[in-house]
Amino acid sequence: MNPNSKNKYLLKIFDSDGRSLPNVGISKHAISPNWNLKVHSAPYSAIVKQQETDVWAENEYGETIAEGNTETDCAYVINKALKMLQPMQKLVLCGEFTVNESITINDPDRHQNIVIEGGKIIAKGTDYPIIVGNGTNAFRGIHLKNIHIVGNGNSRGLYIRNGVAYCKFEEIKCENNSVGIEIERGAIANIFDHIHAKNNTVGLRFRFRNHFTVVRDSYILFNEYNIQVDYEGPNNPDTRGTCGIFFENCDIEQPTADGGFNIAFQGRTVKAVVRDCYLEPLRTNKGTKDNKDIVIGTSSLQAESIDVVGCYFWCDNSYGVSADYSIVAKNVKTLAIRDCHFYNVGIAAVYLGTVERCLIEATESFKSADYSKVPLVNDYSKAEIIQSTDVTKNSDTKTFSGDGSTKDFLIGDHGLVVTDPNRIVVKVTPISQDAINASPCTGYVDPNDNTKIRVKFASAPASGTDNVKIVWEAEVV
Numbered sequence: 001m002n003p004n005s006k007n008k009y010l011l012k013i014f015d016s017d018g019r020s021l022p023n024v025g026i027s028k029h030a031i032s033p034n035w036n037l038k039v040h041s042a043p044y045s046a047i048v049k050q051q052e053t054d055v056w057a058e059n060e061y062g063e064t065i066a067e068g069n070t071e072t073d074c075a076y077v078i079n080k081a082l083k084m085l086q087p088m089q090k091l092v093l094c095g096e097f098t099v100n101e102s103i104t105i106n107d108p109d110r111h112q113n114i115v116i117e118g119g120k121i122i123a124k125g126t127d128y129p130i131i132v133g134n135g136t137n138a139f140r141g142i143h144l145k146n147i148h149i150v151g152n153g154n155s156r157g158l159y160i161r162n163g164v165a166y167c168k169f170e171e172i173k174c175e176n177n178s179v180g181i182e183i184e185r186g187a188i189a190n191i192f193d194h195i196h197a198k199n200n201t202v203g204l205r206f207r208f209r210n211h212f213t214v215v216r217d218s219y220i221l222f223n224e225y226n227i228q229v230d231y232e233g234p235n236n237p238d239t240r241g242t243c244g245i246f247f248e249n250c251d252i253e254q255p256t257a258d259g260g261f262n263i264a265f266q267g268r269t270v271k272a273v274v275r276d277c278y279l280e281p282l283r284t285n286k287g288t289k290d291n292k293d294i295v296i297g298t299s300s301l302q303a304e305s306i307d308v309v310g311c312y313f314w315c316d317n318s319y320g321v322s323a324d325y326s327i328v329a330k331n332v333k334t335l336a337i338r339d340c341h342f343y344n345v346g347i348a349a350v351y352l353g354t355v356e357r358c359l360i361e362a363t364e365s366f367k368s369a370d371y372s373k374v375p376l377v378n379d380y381s382k383a384e385i386i387q388s389t390d391v392t393k394n395s396d397t398k399t400f401s402g403d404g405s406t407k408d409f410l411i412g413d414h415g416l417v418v419t420d421p422n423r424i425v426v427k428v429t430p431i432s433q434d435a436i437n438a439s440p441c442t443g444y445v446d447p448n449d450n451t452k453i454r455v456k457f458a459s460a461p462a463s464g465t466d467n468v469k470i471v472w473e474a475e476v477v
């Protein structure tokens with residue numbers, strides 16, 4: 001056919017990113033004269049737009065689906081667009097939308113594996129601006145991206161109901177909500193990526209049994225309480241709990257409530273990992289006090305297998321307010337803290353309450369001003385500590401039982417970076433009465449094993465059980 005012939009139609013073709021491809025000529029004689037071909041000319045299946053006082057939705061062919069007024073009809077128009085989606089399709093929100101009712105992603109037939117992207121959602125007449133799932137049917141593969149949710153103070157910005165699985169929530173920003181993002185029980189294998197939750201009462205709340213959940217590369221800060229896991233009300237913690245929740249490479253800091261926290265595992269959490277995160281309990285002069293970075297377990301429920309790895313804990317006490325402890329383990333079966341750094345805590349880095357086993361490895365706790373050592377734990381008898389290879393100063397208490405004849409006792413490992421006895425100074429202070437009566441006492445490096453230290457009294461302490469107590473300090477010179 002002559003490419004210049006008038007007896008042809010031009011078919012405009014677009015690729016998946018909306019870029020036009022070369023025109024294709026089609027002879028009008030090759031098709032019916034009333035041929036009604038619709039060409040998909042957009043990289044979405046539906047779009048909702050807002051301009052001045054108008055809001056409207058279009059399909060991929062540019063046809064209007066619904067329209068209305070921005071003051072009253074935004075949620076109606078968005079929900080109409082959602083109802084026409086099919087699995088594997090995409091809805092784009094372009095503009096700022098004030099909603100008086102919930103935007104509901106809850107059709108198990110249409111809303112599997114859909115993408116919703118863009119837009120600023122402002123909650124006005126509803127406490128549930130966006131609801132994902134219907135609480136009954138299983139949902140799979142929903143992807144929410146680049147959505148900004150501004151609440152009304154009482155709202156749950158993004159409310160994800162039970163049964164939602166294999167979904168991704170990416171670049172979601174939530175502020176001024178009662179709860180920024182709330183995930184109900186029974187959600188499985190969901191990813192939260194680049195979440196920004198700020199100035200809410202609670203930033204993220206996982207209402208128990210959210211299994212294999214990942215929160216990564218996110219900023220959770222300036223909420224009264226930043227993250228709650230296994231929460232089911234203040235007097236009703238979960239007895240079954242989450243199995244597998246992971247926080248990776250997140251900035252979690254500065255809860256603003258008195259007694260606030262960055263992360264609290266408030267029920268029977270089984271297997272949680274906090275990895276490569278920055279945590280700071282408070283910085284401002286708002287008068288907050290007794291804040292914690294991580295709280296684990298309750299008085300009645302035991303958490304299990306909590307790992308804190310590669311994290312940096314910082315407490316800026318320049319306003320005269322500081323946290324007594326960064327991690328408070330109230331009731332835990334197993335706790336592991338590896339390769340972490342704690343700065344400026346008040347009493348110790350970790351408080352161990354009811355703990356069956358605690359492993360602390362390659363971890364340090366210092367005052368930032370002079371790098372003087374701060375105790376790692378409040379009770380060393382409850383923790384197995386494998387010290388960092390750069391430890392130059394160590395201290396602890398030790399208790400012996402006197403027999404009336406022994407003067408020399410083995411204290412144990414000094415945990416210092418060097419083992420050369422000529423470079424280690426050991427100081428021992430007696431604190432029990434029988435230890436004082438047998439003093440003076442001298443600490444020294446064990447000549448048979450330079451990784452250990454001993455103490456020798458001037459006279460043998462009296463017989464007794466756990467009646468000889470000392471404080472020792474070993475330092476590299």
